[in-house]
Amino acid sequence: VAEAARFYKVQPSEVIVFHDEIDLAPGRFRMKTGGGAAGQNGVRSLISQLGADFRRARMGVGHPGEPQLVHAHVLSDFHKADRTWLEPMLNAVADALPFALAGDDDRYQAEVMRLAPAPKFSPRQAAQNAARGE
Known part of the structure; x- marks a missing residue:
C-alpha cells in the first residue's frame, strides 16, 4: 500500500483501508481517520x-x-448465519462509496448504515453461540 501510495503520489489522508473490527458488533460500520492499531496487525x-x-x-x-x-475468530471464515448482515453491509459499502471518494466520511458512514442497518446484537447470545462453536 505504501509503495503504491508513493508511486501514485497519494497522501495518506487519501487512502481508505477497509478492515474487520472485533470491537464493533457484527454489521456495525464506522469511519475513522488516524489513531492506533488496536491490536489489528494489518x-x-x-x-x-x-x-x-x-x-x-x-x-x-x-x-x-x-x-x-x-x-481463531478473526482468521476463520464467516458462518452461514452471518450472511444475513454481511452481504447487505458489503453491498452498502460499495453502493455508498461515492461519498467516501468525495471525502465525506460522515455521510459515507451514515449511508452505509442506512442501506444496511446492523442487526440487533446480544453479547450474551454471541458468547453462548461461541461456546457451542456456532
Whole structure:
C-alpha cells in the first residue's frame, strides 16, 4: 500500500483501508481517520509504512467473548448465519462509496448504515453461540 501510495503520489489522508473490527458488533460500520492499531496487525503494518493519518472503514465482526478465541475468530471464515448482515453491509459499502471518494466520511458512514442497518446484537447470545462453536 505504501509503495503504491508513493508511486501514485497519494497522501495518506487519501487512502481508505477497509478492515474487520472485533470491537464493533457484527454489521456495525464506522469511519475513522488516524489513531492506533488496536491490536489489528494489518493496521499496525500500515501505520509503520504510511503513518497513522489514513482513513479506516471499520467493519464490525464482533468479539467471540473470550480473549483466547479472538485469533481463531478473526482468521476463520464467516458462518452461514452471518450472511444475513454481511452481504447487505458489503453491498452498502460499495453502493455508498461515492461519498467516501468525495471525502465525506460522515455521510459515507451514515449511508452505509442506512442501506444496511446492523442487526440487533446480544453479547450474551454471541458468547453462548461461541461456546457451542456456532
